[in-house]
Amino acid sequence: MSTPVVKIENLVKRYKELVALDHFNLEIEEGEIFGLLGPNGSGKTTTINCILSLLSYDKGSIQLFGKEMHADSYDSKRQIGVVMQNVAVFEELNVYDNIDYFCGLYIRDKNIRRQYVKEAIEFVDLADYRKFYPKKLSGGLLRRLNIACGIAHKPKLIFMDEPTVAVDPQSRNKILEGIRLLNSQGATIIYTSHYMEEVEQICTRIAIIDKGRNLALGTKEELKQLIKKSEIITIEMFEISKEHLQAIKKLPHVYDVSFKDHKIQVLCSGGRHNLIHVLNYLQEQELTFGRVYSELPTLNDVFLEITGKELRD
Numbered sequence: 001m002s003t004p005v006v007k008i009e010n011l012v013k014r015y016k017e018l019v020a021l022d023h024f025n026l027e028i029e030e031g032e033i034f035g036l037l038g039p040n041g042s043g044k045t046t047t048i049n050c051i052l053s054l055l056s057y058d059k060g061s062i063q064l065f066g067k068e069m070h071a072d073s074y075d076s077k078r079q080i081g082v083v084m085q086n087v088a089v090f091e092e093l094n095v096y097d098n099i100d101y102f103c104g105l106y107i108r109d110k111n112i113r114r115q116y117v118k119e120a121i122e123f124v125d126l127a128d129y130r131k132f133y134p135k136k137l138s139g140g141l142l143r144r145l146n147i148a149c150g151i152a153h154k155p156k157l158i159f160m161d162e163p164t165v166a167v168d169p170q171s172r173n174k175i176l177e178g179i180r181l182l183n184s185q186g187a188t189i190i191y192t193s194h195y196m197e198e199v200e201q202i203c204t205r206i207a208i209i210d211k212g213r214n215l216a217l218g219t220k221e222e223l224k225q226l227i228k229k230s231e232i233i234t235i236e237m238f239e240i241s242k243e244h245l246q247a248i249k250k251l252p253h254v255y256d257v258s259f260k261d262h263k264i265q266v267l268c269s270g271g272r273h274n275l276i277h278v279l280n281y282l283q284e285q286e287l288t289f290g291r292v293y294s295e296l297p298t299l300n301d302v303f304l305e306i307t308g309k310e311l312r313d
Helices: 044-051 095-104 110-123 139-151 169-184 196-202 220-224 242-249 274-284 299-307
Strands: 006-015 018-028 033-037 059-064 080-083 157-161 188-192 205-210 213-218 231-236 254-260 263-268 292-295
Touching: 006 044, 018 044, 018 059, 018 213, 033 044, 033 169, 033 196, 044 059, 044 157, 044 188, 080 139, 095 110, 095 139, 110 139, 139 157, 139 169, 169 188, 169 196, 196 299, 205 220, 205 299, 213 220, 213 299, 220 299, 231 274, 242 254, 242 263, 242 274, 254 274, 263 274, 274 292
Parallel strands: 033 188, 033 205, 080 157, 157 188
Antiparallel strands: 006 018, 006 059, 205 213, 231 263, 231 292, 254 263
């Protein structure tokens, strides 16, 4: 069995009376795009800062690449790239010089560094902006520069904290494509985002954490199997009686029914023919209805049921 890239065991971090991490455990395998989800204050940032040895902790252990991680673990740190939510570049340096500076923190050989910087600029598609200063870049281009600075030295493990915040859809798609490409080239990526559709789109496994504990872990399909809701049926209808709603609620696998804004919403748990059962009932009762559609639960549904919170709480 291969050694995990990241292994956290019984991690405890306290801020006086507040327990930020409560015997937290996590393993991340090589080659994953690993989603780390949690509401504000859940412990995500504390976890990342402990992994990077930017924070000390009270108890537990952290291993990166099979070795204990400490503040002076420079061999391990050279293999790490960090792209934080707040853009961290120098306003006094242009695009090329910014990337060159950050790459130079890890790569001393000038010829190798020149090649790496060139490849990073091409990777984020900033060749036409290499002489631009940050204040002249749009939000999307600035995010791409931030990514280039974090990955130019070709790290094996990359932390990406909200890399698509406040960027236009075109830049967001470019960033997500870049993350997939980095992963295909061998990088393991730890990804945090408030955009559930991004996490569903690119992450191979996902951890949902809250109050410093790992509440759920698995692929998006595995996580969706953990919750009660397995199907949401919506039926457009002008009106319906309470008696009919109660009758629908008694159908197999239905656990909740509501009527609002001329729409019936039927929540189902399990079952393979829920939509057929509902439609058969409506037709037997000769009830007139409009459009009908069925949806599977989303990652947001999973998050809400497991944590009891919206992601942006």
